[in-house]
Amino acid sequence: MSGVLKLGELHGSLADPLLDAMTFLNEVTGRYPEAISFAPGRPYEEFFDPADIPGHLETYLRHLREEKGLTESQVRQEVFQYGRTKGIIAPLIARALAADEGITADPEALVVTVGAQEGMLLVLRALCAGPDDVLLVSSPCYVGVTGAARLLDLTVRPVPEAGPDGGLDPDALADAVRELRAAGKRPRACYVVPDFANPSGASMDERARRRLLDVAESTGILLIEDNPYGFFGRTGPARPTLKALDGDRRNVVYLGSFAKTCFPGARVGYLLADQQVVDEDGRSGLLADELAKLKSMTTVNTSALAQAVIGGMLLAGGLRLREANEPARQFYARNMDTLLTELENAFRSVPGVSWNSPEGGFFAVVTVPFRADARALDVCARTYGVLWTPMDGFHPGGGGERQLRLSCSYLTPEQIAEGVRRLARFVTERTAGQN
């Protein structure tokens, strides 16, 4: 019979429970549009106005004409044609990285990607070449990384975080590298979100960051630092990124995204890969150039139109994004404060329920005395009108079965308060066996 394929004959990732779980979660979210949703890790969208887009585009075009001296024909080519695989706004991104993060980036070491997701895929593909190669990931871990690894048939080894608020444990990484090598494996890199991680909300303190960099230096493992939420600290000054702390040791490939600091609909991110790659004849080049070769086989270019609009936003903000994001930071900080206060109010005297206290970002994790799986979510959405994300899907090595992730980025403080009240009813009644 033509036009019919068997799932079992397609690539194994498509039958992976991880992808099925994500599909199910999307379905559940779509099925209860009226519920208060702590599920999606989306930025709050009232900061955006479609009417601003032509202005940002015009700002970038003016920059091309007036500062770079391009002719109209060259401007047309820049925005409309196939362009450099590495992208067109790398020099602007390099200046923003210097101003915002104190990271010194050669624009030639940057590749503009279709979101950080494409950046991950490219880095994983370049580094993991054969069946003995292993990707280490902080656990719990963003599913985009474990999913990209699955698509490429890579082996993933989870490395635990240090407690509910501590972020990746550097000594656990050192142990994992040692064990893998003893077993004849080739650990290649470790994926980590040091600031306000997705899904745990945990952050690494500066001492742990320095220790992690030392582990990378001594073991020769690259760190893949993903930093989507770094601007959104709740309290105190921002901690330095791993990339900034590492200086010119080049143990870190840095993944950036404009999804939360500009807007997701542009789908513009970037990677900074300033490592040297040496061939058999001793010739050397940048890892970024190798990653660009791979990008020519995934998406060819990142939309020049989308890059131009992001470029205009960068220029409008004086080539620094942190200040432009201060209203967003305050909004998210207030939301996280509200979430933690409401959790305290609702659960302080409920036995068996605990939660962490993220220093910023979009996510917090609640531990409950029952299995918080997709079925529990369905009951909670239908009967109590509140949505969240089960944590088990974020644990590539198992775990998180009694935990749920709450995202507070996409709601108002009033919705957060009401959502936690609904969640409290669900948790209390489920603990008592009433639903």
Next chain:
Amino acid sequence: MSGVLKLGELHGSLADPLLDAMTFLNEVTGRYPEAISFAPGRPYEEFFDPADIPGHLETYLRHLREEKGLTESQVRQEVFQYGRTKGIIAPLIARALAADEGITADPEALVVTVGAQEGMLLVLRALCAGPDDVLLVSSPCYVGVTGAARLLDLTVRPVPEAGPDGGLDPDALADAVRELRAAGKRPRACYVVPDFANPSGASMDERARRRLLDVAESTGILLIEDNPYGFFGRTGPARPTLKALDGDRRNVVYLGSFAKTCFPGARVGYLLADQQVVDEDGRSGLLADELAKLKSMTTVNTSALAQAVIGGMLLAGGLRLREANEPARQFYARNMDTLLTELENAFRSVPGVSWNSPEGGFFAVVTVPFRADARALDVCARTYGVLWTPMDGFHPGGGGERQLRLSCSYLTPEQIAEGVRRLARFVTERTAGQN
């Protein structure tokens, strides 16, 4: 030593001669900016004006507000947020496909991709699951396909075209499938560009198309039809696409691109995958939904901003693109006429030189009596001021060593005439051993 990686320890695709050759070609092109270039397969860019972009965006936003009845908040969400993995303009694309190609497409069977390149990557990944799986490709073949296969470590088997103007040979495909199965392999799909192929310029006549569909039906091989140039016929009415001819047999996954019909800088393409996928329990869904799962691991979404601008262009053209592209078709047809006339003038009495006569598109192929490799190209560019593309890189199984590809899409008729005169001097003197 930290920050230094060995090329030999990175993924094998990065040391592949194919990718090195592409890098070299880009370098050569960049090194001789004043040369007349028959190298890049780019659309002519005088059809685009940056000033039109805000208007196209506004057209799409008005469509959302007035025709779909969305509130301002919903409009903001559509253009700025993370959206459906399958994309937001699928219904508009389905209507254009019906008007332009007579293809009946369920919008749910469409996935909007970051160019056709991402579409290829997704289809190849879904279909090729293990080491025995083989992708068949028409040969010579677009490097984007063989490159994507390399990135995924897939086995590729070339299937020859039927002569210089004939396109993929259906009987050669039937033979290849039989041989592969006899050798215990699992041939899965065949990539083909039936209209004005890149790089050969060849086209399949309607009889060959019907025969190819019958081979697909009888062998159970999916056809991956890529159609970037179909609007740009030089003479006569357009031939029906494989997808249109196939009707509801669903032997064809169709890849579309707006790079040549709208503009490349949007990076918006799509795939139509209406095949059924059945799991072990007998539940079935669309192949498009499986491909969307994979897309969530490559790029998450195609830029909603870029989709909105393309959506506006589709709406502005009355949801048909063929008519809107009539000026472009005439321009490219005149260029191909000019190229073929000038080749006749220059080479008619030169022994050992021949060329084909494409019925449309961007490309023609010239056969010369010497090795037309990257070194010859370098000499030709430096001394004669004209650039072209060696054909050997397009032959995954070897071949094309004495052929060069000429692209006429990106030049004026005057440049084409002068370029062919320069090429004739190079070919004549090289044949005589004078350079």
